Amino acid sequence: MDMDLLECPLCPFSVLKKDNYVLQLHFEQIHTEDSPFRIENDPEPLPPAVVPEKPSPTSSNDGDTPSDLEDENSVLCPEPDCREVILLSDFNTHLDLHAAATLSFDETTGKYHSQPPASSSMQSSSNKHINITLKSGTKAPSFLTRNLGNATPSSPSRRADEDARKLKKKSPKSRGNSTGSEKSTLSRSIAAFNPFTKAHSVRASQNTARLGRAELGPHAWEDRMPKWLHDQLANGPKITIVNRIGRDGRLIKQEHVQNETPGIIPILAQLSALDRTVKQAYYCHPSTLHIGKTPKEGGFCGYRNIQMLISYIQGARAQGLEEFPGRTPGVLKLQDMIERAWDKGINEIGRQQTGGIRDTRKYIGTPEAQALFLSCQIDCAVELFTDSPDGHIEAHEQLLYAIESYFKQAPVRSDGSNVCKTLLPPIYLQQPGHSVTIIGFERRKDGSTNLVVFDPMYQTSPAMHALLGRRNIKTPRPEVLQAYRRGTRQLGKHAAFECLMLTAFPPLFPAWDV
Known part of the structure; x- marks a missing residue:
């Protein structure tokens, strides 16, 4: 076995060690019958896991690879001009706002349109609803949880929200959270030493x-x-x-x-x-x-x-x-x-x-x-x-x-x-x-x-x-x-x-x- 890979104990599926949460998601979706991650009555089979696309290191202009920039609580935005490192809890909203930034009005139809973020490998080729929950209860981007034939931004699906609530007790504490809460908190503040x-x-x-x-x-x-x-x-x-x-x-x-x-x-x-x-x-x-x-x-x-x-x-x-x-x-x-x-x-x-x-x-x-x-x-x-x-x-x-x-x-x-x-x-x-x-x-x-x-x-x-x-x-x-x-x-x-x-x-x- 390659020392840099983790293998599923029940099938040939394997991932890099740094992507161990992908293996966890695979196990939940494929091998666990009562998992909240599992998609029931899906007309078409889905890939075993959907995770944020990590840009190739060769595409970076500054010599930084995605693994250099990310940690267990964050991911590099897949938009090529963004280069922001995003908290996983904010990933859905971040991609929706990228879509909102492309919003335009079509004079011929009288409707608004926007382009989904340019992470094409994360999108399904068919017009169907995808309900996926990522690592630590983080929902998939909401442009994945809606009908992809309609590019207008919308909120995540009800099922995805329910999945997140089910996983709430299992989620690890956010980095820097000293209160014991599962919500993220400021990692740096001037409140303790500044008189103003x-x-x-x-x-x-x-x-x-x-x-x-x-x-x-x-x-x-x-x-x-x-x-x-x-x-x-x-x-x-x-x-x-x-x-x-x-x-x-x-x-x-x-x-x-x-x-x-x-x-x-x-x-x-x-x-x-x-x-x-x-x-x-x-x-x-x-x-x-x-x-x-x-x-x-x-x-x-x-x-x-x-x-x-x-x-x-x-x-x-x-x-x-x-x-x-x-x-x-x-x-x-x-x-x-x-x-x-x-x-x-x-x-x-x-x-x-x-x-x-x-x-x-x-x-x-x-x-x-x-x-x-x-x-x-x-x-x-x-x-x-x-x-x-x-x-x-x-x-x-x-x-x-x-x-x-x-x-x-x-x-x-x-x-x-x-x-x-x-x-x-x-x-x-x-x-x-x-x-x-x-x-x-x-x-x-x-x-x-x-x-x-x-x-x-x-x-x-x-x-x-x-x-x-x-x-x-x-x-x-x-x-x-x-x-x-x-x-x-x-x-x-x-x-x-x-x-x-x-x-x-x-x-x-x-x-x-x-």
């Missing part, structure tokens, strides 16, 4: 030692990122000039930045107003840009969210404007600013924990974002939300309540609709394994609530681009709005969150009609 932090419920323990992959990602120990990536970041996003006709009939030359999309918030506000399920919605300052990643750059979400907060400062001419002249500073510039903040003694434990971040791909979070803003004399504060010790109040419930309270305290522009248009800054939200920028909040008529976010991992869809600039949308577009919503289904997977808020009073000059 307000903690809700349990405080995270202080860790001043050098951190590793669990906290800083797969490149935790690199001294320098690959030259091709450094050059890509140094050159910045591609900028093109687009000619369009203005309302007065004159030709207007408009700049288009590859990974920046202005004008989304006014469109989302209109879509919330048109959604009959929404009772009340709130949105932050409309100048905030959606800033996404550039191809193959990997996990720079922390920097991209800092950029989105800076875009607010620039657009609203808010506190700290003089620190950010010209274009939004790039990733390498932000790294220099964070290092200089440490030089000033601001959150300097971050340097000890990371070993320095200049010209590396190490993950950053709220400690670095706060250090940067405080070094620029920009008022900000961090709040930590964790599950209560007795389990009665969950972190996502505290988070949603706090964000609604944040928006409610602001002066709003009322136009008679159910949407409150504020001039508040957006909010940096750190969740386990990823961060996003909160730009709004919705309360539904059924009592449920959700955040509205800009996610730097995904580009703006063609369907949203088609709506930009419109001031009088009359038809509901729930398909477009859904990609920006994060509710209990997504947030409830996590046991802790951190928010960074810019606390200076926002400028009160008109912005929504500009």
Whole structure:
């Protein structure tokens, strides 16, 4: 027997040792009659296991192989331009959001369409429903659990959800989870040592030692990122000039930045107003840009969210404007600013924990974002939300309540609709394994609530681009709005969150009609 392989004891099936969970899934599906993994009454036989496709090492531009990047709780996204390492618990949602980023409207049929993620080997060639549960109770991507003839994103099947619930007691604890919960929690927090932090419920323990992959990602120990990536970041996003006709009939030359999309918030506000399920919605300052990643750059979400907060400062001419002249500073510039903040003694434990971040791909979070803003004399504060010790109040419930309270305290522009248009800054939200920028909040008529976010991992869809600039949308577009919503289904997977808020009073000059 090959020492690098594991063999099924009942049949010739074998897998690599590092894929031992595939063997477990095979055994459950093929050799266990009462397994929740088993598919009953399937008209066509399925392969023994369906797992995330791992790109070939030869396809990597930076010399990293998938095994270098992944661990037992994560997987490399199969999308060729993504290069993100995703928590297995978030894998389904991640692929659905990739599909949502391709959403477009077909004028001939009057319907929306999107392309499933480019992991073709994971897809069935026939139009049928596939119900598969992956390692540790993680469901298969929801584009696999629906009729593949319909590419519109949808939620996972009911059976897959039931399988996950059955396996809940068997699932191992998520990495970094010190509470005993099966939900993932923050592996790194500044709550224990930073005087500007307000903690809700349990405080995270202080860790001043050098951190590793669990906290800083797969490149935790690199001294320098690959030259091709450094050059890509140094050159910045591609900028093109687009000619369009203005309302007065004159030709207007408009700049288009590859990974920046202005004008989304006014469109989302209109879509919330048109959604009959929404009772009340709130949105932050409309100048905030959606800033996404550039191809193959990997996990720079922390920097991209800092950029989105800076875009607010620039657009609203808010506190700290003089620190950010010209274009939004790039990733390498932000790294220099964070290092200089440490030089000033601001959150300097971050340097000890990371070993320095200049010209590396190490993950950053709220400690670095706060250090940067405080070094620029920009008022900000961090709040930590964790599950209560007795389990009665969950972190996502505290988070949603706090964000609604944040928006409610602001002066709003009322136009008679159910949407409150504020001039508040957006909010940096750190969740386990990823961060996003909160730009709004919705309360539904059924009592449920959700955040509205800009996610730097995904580009703006063609369907949203088609709506930009419109001031009088009359038809509901729930398909477009859904990609920006994060509710209990997504947030409830996590046991802790951190928010960074810019606390200076926002400028009160008109912005929504500009």
